[in-house]
Amino acid sequence: MTIDIAFKTPDALVFATDGLATVMEVDARGQERFLSNMANVEKLVPLSGGRLLAMFNGVGSIGGGTVATSLRAFDDRAPLKEGESVGHYAKRLHTALETQALRRLGTLPRPFHLILGGFAPRPAEGVEPPSLWSIQWSVNSSIPTTPSPLLHTEEEGGGERHRFGVHYAGVTEAVARFVEGYDPVLPERLAVLLAGTDAEDGPPGLLEQLAQEARRTGVPAEPLSNEQASTLARRYARRVLRAGFFSSPQEPLSEHFSLQAAVDYCVFLAQCAYARENLSPTRRGAPRVGSTLQVAYLIPDRPAHLLAGIRLGVRLQGMDGGLP
Structure with missing residues (x-):
């Protein structure tokens, strides 16, 4: 290229x-x-x-x-x-x-x-x-x-x-x-790590695993469905990426x-x-x-x-x- x-x-x-x-x-x-x-x-x-x-x-x-x-x-x-x-x-x-x-x-x-x-x-x-x-x-x-x-x-x-x-x-x-x-592919890799992929046979992301773990071990409450846990994980993955880890301040020329x-x-x-x-x-x-x-x-x-x-x-x- x-x-x-x-x-x-x-x-x-x-x-x-x-x-x-x-x-x-x-x-x-x-x-x-x-x-x-x-x-x-x-x-x-x-x-x-x-x-x-x-x-x-x-x-x-x-x-x-x-x-x-x-x-x-x-x-x-x-x-x-x-x-x-x-x-x-x-x-x-x-x-x-x-x-x-x-x-x-x-x-x-x-x-x-x-x-x-x-x-x-x-x-x-x-x-x-x-x-x-x-x-x-x-x-x-x-x-x-x-x-x-x-x-x-x-x-x-x-x-x-x-x-x-x-x-x-x-x-x-x-x-x-x-x-x-930083490497420009890191945000994409981090997003996949946190939220997983859309593949049916793909493993869940870390945030979805966290939500599922909280559902199993936390105080009894209305359980989250798998779809709800996945949606929650994706929302927080976007928040993590927008938090500024992968953006540098624009320095004046x-x-x-x-x-x-x-x-x-x-x-x-x-x-x-x-x-x-x-x-x-x-x-x-x-x-x-x-x-x-x-x-x-x-x-x-x-x-x-x-x-x-x-x-x-x-x-x-x-x-x-x-x-x-």
């Missing part, structure tokens, strides 16, 4: 994504088998004359060439209009991509996740912060595909409230561990944080993901992240600037040039 990293400051956007595509085959039992890697696949695309940046992960095509080809074809027909917001463009793009996928493939290929960023129309005074938007087709078909804002909220009658810092998608485990201090620091930080986080996916002793199968890192930044009144590709990897050499 791909790592997508976006860093937002009040006056700049930095995007970084790796360029490796992994082709897998799924057998009748649902097991994945590695087929091949394709290096340097274009996954970061400037649009509308460099006024927008887009990067994506997941499927490589939505019918009719690569995803990059589809993005450019749409943008050639309907680029960002004068005075148009990034969010409005994202909604137009979302509609066009879904229409194309349904017309050519008959379904929305999943998973697919696109991050779009750019600057809103310039206000009368000052510079409006950049905005990020997400278009996602999850493997869970019940999740809505409507574009959603990232690192900002839109309040009716109150304008936008912006946050600044990093957003990441795709192969996020190592990045989340470094940025947030340092006033000394520069564009160069944002670029360096994005590259560093991509290297974290590379090391976790490829160099971990517990990794199974072919490398899933790597190739050349694609990096670009966007600042007001200038087209997006693509930086030289950065080869992800770790190589240690001794004094004689060989491995230690």
Whole structure:
């Protein structure tokens, strides 16, 4: 899988994504088998004359060439209009991509996740912060595909409230561990541990076991049914997860944080993901992240600037040039 990293400051956007595509085959039992890697696949695309940046992960095509080809074809027909917001463009793009996928493939290929960023129309005074938007087709078909804002909220009658810092998608485990201090799958594992699963033959969660134990050993009272105990367990599992164990306070962006620091930080986080996916002793199968890192930044009144590709990897050499 791909790592997508976006860093937002009040006056700049930095995007970084790796360029490796992994082709897998799924057998009748649902097991994945590695087929091949394709290096340097274009996954970061400037649009509308460099006024927008887009990067994506997941499927490589939505019918009719690569995803990059589809993005450019749409943008050639309907680029960002004068005075148009990034969010409005994202909604137009979302509609066009879904229409194309349904017309050519008959379904929305999943998973697919696109991050779009750019600057809103310039206000009368000052510079409006950049905005990020997400278009996602999850493997869970019940999740809505409507574009959603990232690192900002839109309040009716109150304008936008912006946050600044990093957003990441795709192969996020190592990045989340470094940025947030915990593995992002822990909340899901804890929820299953506390509340169990919906499987008929699955074991009950710890909270349901506690409720059943209290029913057996506590003061005689109206007994709880199994369904009531399960409902109670799920309600308290949600309360445990909302208690703040897996949320870190939003620290304000340092006033000394520069564009160069944002670029360096994005590259560093991509290297974290590379090391976790490829160099971990517990990794199974072919490398899933790597190739050349694609990096670009966007600042007001200038087209997006693509930086030289950065080869992800770790190589240690001794004094004689060989491995230690």
